[in-house]
Amino acid sequence: MNIKTIAKMAGVSVATVSKIINNYADIGEETKQRVLKIMNDVGYMPSSSAKTLATKKSNLIGVVFAGQLNSDLSHPYFVSVLDAFKRQIGLLGYDLLFFSNEKFFREKEDYLARCRHFQVEGCIIIAGDQVEPSVNLLDSSDIPCIGIDIKLTGNNSAYLTSDNAKISSCAVEHFYMSGYRDIGFLGINRVTEVTTTREVAFKEAMNMFGLNINSDWFTYSEDFEGESGYQAMKKLIARGSLPRAIFAVTDLLAFGALRAMKEHQIRVPDDVAIIGCDDLLACQYSDPALTTIKQDKEKIGKLAALMLYDMINQQMDPKVIIVEPELVVRQSCGGA
Amino acid sequence: MNIKTIAKMAGVSVATVSKIINNYADIGEETKQRVLKIMNDVGYMPSSSAKTLATKKSNLIGVVFAGQLNSDLSHPYFVSVLDAFKRQIGLLGYDLLFFSNEKFFREKEDYLARCRHFQVEGCIIIAGDQVEPSVNLLDSSDIPCIGIDIKLTGNNSAYLTSDNAKISSCAVEHFYMSGYRDIGFLGINRVTEVTTTREVAFKEAMNMFGLNINSDWFTYSEDFEGESGYQAMKKLIARGSLPRAIFAVTDLLAFGALRAMKEHQIRVPDDVAIIGCDDLLACQYSDPALTTIKQDKEKIGKLAALMLYDMINQQMDPKVIIVEPELVVRQSCGGA
DNA sequence: CTGAAAGCGCTTACAG
DNA sequence: CTGAAAGCGCTTACAG
Structure with missing residues (x-):
């Protein structure tokens, strides 16, 4: 099922269908409704790869766990941050692409290449230790990056960390x-x-x-x-x-x-x-x-999504944001 | 930077470059090395979307958190399973696409459509409650699905659960x-x-x-x-x-x-x-x-990856696998 | 062993 | 308001 079929069914051109999908204004209301109905009836869904190929926009955010010894999904702190991030960036219309650290094209651990490969629109980089040079490459590229607990210095990068x-x-x-x-x-x-x-x-x-x-x-x-x-x-x-x-x-x-x-x-x-x-x-x-x-994992994740979004869309000037920590008193520290 | 540029630089055809990228055998060794070197030097990386468009293979596994009240990244149990899954599926060459639950094309929560949209090759479905009908649609489609703690019954589905x-x-x-x-x-x-x-x-x-x-x-x-x-x-x-x-x-x-x-x-x-x-x-x-x-989160995640891989590649007959639980005695249950 | 060309499914000026 | 056509960057029979 592709755009051509829909066009044929509706008796319009492919261009018209495309414009309807993308909500262009200059389409007759009657035509629009007719085409919309057909798409709905047959459950048509535009192909992401074709769209990405044509527009260079993937609607994908890459998530990279930096470092030799990265935390991946095993550190509860980063998982919580990521959870909040995912929720917020989802609201903004993006899906998340988790790069596997294990294997890649010709065995190279080249994040920037992988980002271009998938045409991700932005990246969130989670701190790890012994950060590879390829992370720096990504950082200094034109792809907007937001770091969590990792100091990013690129022109299109920003980072968040607790104080x-x-x-x-x-x-x-x-x-x-x-x-x-x-x-x-x-x-x-x-x-x-x-x-x-x-x-x-x-x-x-x-x-x-x-x-x-x-x-x-x-x-x-x-x-x-x-x-x-x-x-x-x-x-x-x-x-x-x-x-x-x-x-x-x-x-x-x-x-x-x-x-x-x-x-x-x-x-x-x-x-x-x-x-x-x-x-x-x-x-x-x-x-x-x-x-x-x-x-404040919730706040950090949410802010990361918001900042990355702004960087992607309005060329907001990258910043570093320091989030205030807070003492939580429980029983492990009484009085001497 | 695209395949055409590389071809021009190497003085060969686009087809030849493509074959080298994909490791076809019928290419002269000398040509191959020369092209490889050029790709390496300029840091060329093939575009995923173009490749996907041409081959219908995305090398992506979709992860969906089923249910109205899904666990997302907030339930430590599923996060651990997913961590093991990610590691293993990464070794097998796949990246992970996390669908955001929040928003999608024309506001529809249609997993199958989203999978087609991204041409994912398989899916892992994490149990939640009040599972939407759209999960069933995905389950009964031709896309291989592996369920975690959710009973999948489709012809191309399998699931894992503890006993x-x-x-x-x-x-x-x-x-x-x-x-x-x-x-x-x-x-x-x-x-x-x-x-x-x-x-x-x-x-x-x-x-x-x-x-x-x-x-x-x-x-x-x-x-x-x-x-x-x-x-x-x-x-x-x-x-x-x-x-x-x-x-x-x-x-x-x-x-x-x-x-x-x-x-x-x-x-x-x-x-x-x-x-x-x-x-x-x-x-x-x-x-x-x-x-x-x-x-056994580690085992469940790893098995899920292996099974999904087999289903994608060798049309393995989908199965249900029941993993044995194990009593771990600590202090909260002494003797009466 | 190598290449010309059609095709994948979209978008986007441009023309009308 | 609508459509014809070129182009995005690959792959893949097919021909040589």
Whole structure:
């Protein structure tokens, strides 16, 4: 079923049908209704590829999970952001194309090429670590890109991130105000925009409050999984000296730490208090419920869609938007 | 940059370039290498839409979240399945097209039309509730479809689901063997393949063990969110009489129930034991850690990809595959 | 081993 | 208000 058939059935030209599909004004009302009815009756649907080929517009947004060790659909934080993004960009009429990371044309991991290949109109790039050069290529291309937690610098790029410095200072401040002075840090052994910022800011905040930075109380997990947080916490415990409070750069890591402490009969928050970051769903149900710095996933995803849309359509000047984090007090950080 | 330019640069015909791209055998090695080098140098990438238009193959798999109240990217269980699916289907060379549910051509929610529109080669359909007729249309079309937790009956469809009857009997059996006799049920107020099966099987299992089914101990949440499980549990508590154990059809609901009980100083498992279903990550960190019936998300997602691939390529006879669930014992169900 | 040409299903100036 | 025709960038018999 194609446009030609419809034209024939209606006794009009292909051009006329095309104009009706695309809502051109200069079509007789009677003709329009007649053609519309026929299309409806036979369930005609224009071919996307033909349209894309003719117009260079695909109505598709590419989603790329950047980095060697990308989070894909496995990190609850990014999934939530993406969920909000999908909802909003859907309202604006776009569908989403998830590039598989596994395989591609002649084995090359070339995002820009893939975007051209599918003629996507814009991209959302989700942060990962060890970001490949091909992401930079995409970033600096003419394809509008919106980054989540990844600093994009291209002329047609913008990015969103929580205020990561503030996240750390929030945590330290809350510890301080709750009477904690001996504060440790559970970080991650990978070079990421986000985690690096949080660690630097953590130290600055410690300094600001005149608190001692004790490197014995710093421990690092291998990746973003809860299991790795567990391992990292066990390493810290094994060292013998424990801080009274720990800031974990991510809820997932905090959960792992919680499990390690439970195993070692270390009571939270009585022996060691802990604050995470993200406000994953599971924070409400953990033992104890996790005090955390909330990132507004809903807002970030929605804003990303809106900004990308503007960049695609009105050549809006790309910007960076920093979203405010928020302290959510639960049970894992009492008072010292 | 198109095939014509490459042909001109290499001094060969467009047809020859096309054959090289598609790895035809009947091309001179020298020619081939020369053209390949040029494509590489200029970073040429064939246009997907032109290729699709010419071949009717898009290398795209559509993902549809069925149902009025679909789970989209918000239900951790389906996200995990999808994650595994994406990884495997990516290895097989496909990218994923997520249809936005929000809006479409002339406001119609017609999945089949959308699939034709994009010429997707196959679809994965994720269960939701109040499934629209348009999903049935897609199911009974010639497009290969693989369902997750949704019974597909079309000639080119297959589906995967955990053995939901067994899930319930596992739970009841474990309760029974742990000494519990007064068992309640936390279900969901929506007509879904999965939840209906679990409820029916729950009652059958209760009968099998000669246990009393007390309707006072049945309570239903409005949807799949933890918050709704919380509300449902509060309703049950308000009725005054509590069972000694509860089977929640979903971990998310169980988490909500956990919170409600904590608020009412009901100890788990001392006062009321609970078993969930899914084995979400959060089960490990909840208070207490949740005993659950695990669905093998990894396996289901991977199998779905493999089956869909076979259906697309070798016209494999569609099948239904039932995946075995597995009891995971943690702390929420001790001994009575 | 290589190429000319028709065709895939649309859109878009342009002419009337 | 409507239509003829070129063009988008590929693939694929078919001919040589």
